[in-house]
Amino acid sequence: MEISAPQFVTDWKTGVVTGTEVQGVERRVSDLGGVFADEGAFSQLRPDRLVYRTACVFPVPEGTEGGVFWGTTFIEPGTVGAEYFMTKGHFHAKADRMEAYFTFGGTGLLVLMDTARNCWAEEMTPGSTHLIPPYTAHRTVNTGDDVFSFGACWPSDAGHDYDSIAESGFSARALRVDGIPRLVPA
Numbered sequence: 001m002e003i004s005a006p007q008f009v010t011d012w013k014t015g016v017v018t019g020t021e022v023q024g025v026e027r028r029v030s031d032l033g034g035v036f037a038d039e040g041a042f043s044q045l046r047p048d049r050l051v052y053r054t055a056c057v058f059p060v061p062e063g064t065e066g067g068v069f070w071g072t073t074f075i076e077p078g079t080v081g082a083e084y085f086m087t088k089g090h091f092h093a094k095a096d097r098m099e100a101y102f103t104f105g106g107t108g109l110l111v112l113m114d115t116a117r118n119c120w121a122e123e124m125t126p127g128s129t130h131l132i133p134p135y136t137a138h139r140t141v142n143t144g145d146d147v148f149s150f151g152a153c154w155p156s157d158a159g160h161d162y163d164s165i166a167e168s169g170f171s172a173r174a175l176r177v178d179g180i181p182r183l184v185p186a
């Protein structure tokens with residue numbers, strides 16, 4: 001019986017995925033209009049400055065029931081005014097689909113919001129593991145001075161609902177207050 005090499009390798013310190021095809025998105029300042037509260041500070045940033053990127057493994061087509069996707073998100077350090085660099089955030093299009101997050105490097109926050117717009121946050125540090133409940137929007141925030149990287153594993157039929165967040169946002173924002181991350185009502 002054959003023993004094969006692993007399908008691919010995830011570096012547990014950095015989150016870098018090697019040994020297979022990875023696909024991802026890059027989100028630059030120019031892709032994130034309307035996401036951050038301080039529009040004046042936002043307009044001062046170089047439009048091509050990278051805020052975050054993903055490197056994902058998609059073993060089955062998007063929308064397949066019963067499959068899983070795997071990927072790392074890398075968020076650059078930075079702020080827009082007092083607000084830390086963060087992802088756009090989303091509900092899943094199939095909103096009952098859960099997701100697992102696990103931190104590789106850096107420090108951050110996982111900001112969560114239920115459908116009644118109750119918002120809370122969990123600290124993310126290397127090894128921290130987070131099971132995002134069904135019907136819960138999720139956004140990640142880099143609160144440190146280094147690249148913040150975390151892994152995600154989610155159902156291949158979950159999809160993304162960005163429109164709800166684009167319309168109404170999260171009900172709280174992660175801000176640096178006196179040098180410390182705080183979750184503040186939006």
Ligand code: 6PG
Nearest residue numbers: 054071073087088089090152154
């Ligand atoms: C997902 C994951 C995750 C997420 C990235 C970027 O459902 O695919 O939550 O891979 O997409 O961290 O965040 P945004 O999708 O909110 O830009």
Ligand code: NI
Nearest residue numbers: 092099138154
């Ligand atoms: Ni998700």
